[in-house]
Amino acid sequence: MNEPVAGVALAVVIVGLALSTFATRTSFLLAGRRFRLNHRIEVALRYAPVCTLSAIVAPAVLHSGTEFDFSPANPRLIGVLGAALWLCWSRNIVGCLASGMAAYSVARLVLG
Amino acid sequence: MGVDGQHRQLVSGASERRTAFRAGQRAILQSLPGTAAWGLICGVAMVKGGLATPWAIAMSLLVYAASAQLAALPLIIAGAPLWLIIATGFVTNLRFVIYSAALRPYFAAEPVGKRALAGFFMTDFTFTLFMRSAQEGSLPARHRDAWFAGVCATNWVTWQACSIVGIVASAYVPTQWGLEFTGTLALVALIGPALNVRPAVVGALVSAVVALLAHSLPYRLGLFVAAIAGIVAATLADSRTPAPPREAEAAQ
Numbered sequence: 001m002n003e004p005v006a007g008v009a010l011a012v013v014i015v016g017l018a019l020s021t022f023a024t025r026t027s028f029l030l031a032g033r034r035f036r037l038n039h040r041i042e043v044a045l046r047y048a049p050v051c052t053l054s055a056i057v058a059p060a061v062l063h064s065g066t067e068f069d070f071s072p073a074n075p076r077l078i079g080v081l082g083a084a085l086w087l088c089w090s091r092n093i094v095g096c097l098a099s100g101m102a103a104y105s106v107a108r109l110v111l112g
Numbered sequence: 113m114g115v116d117g118q119h120r121q122l123v124s125g126a127s128e129r130r131t132a133f134r135a136g137q138r139a140i141l142q143s144l145p146g147t148a149a150w151g152l153i154c155g156v157a158m159v160k161g162g163l164a165t166p167w168a169i170a171m172s173l174l175v176y177a178a179s180a181q182l183a184a185l186p187l188i189i190a191g192a193p194l195w196l197i198i199a200t201g202f203v204t205n206l207r208f209v210i211y212s213a214a215l216r217p218y219f220a221a222e223p224v225g226k227r228a229l230a231g232f233f234m235t236d237f238t239f240t241l242f243m244r245s246a247q248e249g250s251l252p253a254r255h256r257d258a259w260f261a262g263v264c265a266t267n268w269v270t271w272q273a274c275s276i277v278g279i280v281a282s283a284y285v286p287t288q289w290g291l292e293f294t295g296t297l298a299l300v301a302l303i304g305p306a307l308n309v310r311p312a313v314v315g316a317l318v319s320a321v322v323a324l325l326a327h328s329l330p331y332r333l334g335l336f337v338a339a340i341a342g343i344v345a346a347t348l349a350d351s352r353t354p355a356p357p358r359e360a361e362a363a364q
Contacts, residue, residue, distance in 0.1 A: 010188070013188055014170055015174070017175045017177075017180060017181070017201045020198050020205065021175050021176070021180055021205050021208070023202075024202065024209050024212070025208040025234050026212060026228050027212045028212040028215070028216040029230055030228060031216065032216070032219075036216065036220075037213055037216075040347075041213075042213065042217060043347075044343050045210060045213055047343050048207075048211060048214050048243070049211075049239065049244070049302070050307065050315060051316060051318075051338075051339050051341075052210065052236070052339040052342075053240065053302055053303050054303055054319040055319040055323035055335050055338035055342065056179075056335060057296055057300060057303065058321075058323045058338075059324060059327050063324075068327075076296070083300045083301065083304075084304065087305070091301075091304070092142065093142045093145065096300065097298060100297035101290075101294060101297065104293055
């Protein structure tokens with residue numbers, strides 16, 4: 001195994017990552033009143049949370065890291081179904097995590 | 113108004129701000145277990161991925177963006193060129209540009225320092241909570257900045273505490289339980305309640321499909337492309353006359 005990366009090079013990488021993250025997060029906020037998107041686009045951005053989160057979750061559930069797994073025996077898919085079932089009658093996030101993890105763990109034990 | 117009156121007004125303004133701050137803390141409370149578990153796992157992953165403890169802590173505190181940290185980590189360990197690492201982090205974070213544009217009208221009247229802070233502390237969770245509360249009308253009428261500060265401070269402290277515990281105690285955190293899946297489930301818990309209108313369902317489906325199709329794009333570009341596609345689809349599916357927050361209404 002290689003030595004863990006350290007030293008000035010790593011410090012530069014971390015500061016660079018921090019600055020690039022800060023730049024994306026503050027982009028339009030820092031522009032404030034000087035630069036704004038078309039009003040219709042700003043209205044459309046009300047759908048930004050649900051769309052972005054779906055785009056994060058779909059591959060995280062259906063891709064194992066090496067390949068796609070669309071099978072109904074995919075434990076992550078079963079876990080998400082467990083969480084979704086809970087969400088049908090409650091918004092409580094703790095319950096959603098618990099039921100999702102329970103379904104996921106049972107699926108891994110039984111199918112794995 | 114006499115000096116006493118002015119003083120009383122200042123005091124009551126400060127106490128209103130404290131109330132708004134606490135309301136923000138209560139609003140984020142529910143999502144903290146997911147944040148805590150995911151922070152712990154992210155901390156463990158950074159050390160197991162090859163970062164030494166102090167560097168992992170520095171990265172967690174300065175970058176505060178789990179997906180960018182985890183995307184950059186293998187490149188750092190492999191000794192990839194600086195520009196490639198930064199570019200990967202940047203593209204992974206492109207969704208924050210969209211979030212920033214969505215938050216802009218609500219914070220446009222605030223001083224530049226507050227806008228910078230709001231940006232630094234904005235995450236998937238704090239942003240989603242803000243937008244949901246704005247649409248449901250549950251944001252306080254005044255002192256929204258204090259409310260968001262309460263949300264962000266609580267989320268930040270929880271994340272950093274758990275991430276640092278994960279970094280320091282990485283050898284003792286069991287990885288075979290699949291705890292990292294709680295991060296995905298916490299996002300599912302944010303998506304679920306948002307699917308109460310048809311355009312949101314259309315947007316979510318289109319985003320998910322495009323994200324799968326575009327999964328092989330480099331530097332996680334697929335995420336950004338999918339988000340844009342979903343937002344466009346949701347807007348096309350939305351036949352209602354938009355009732356947006358005009359700047360004058362959004363600003364206090």
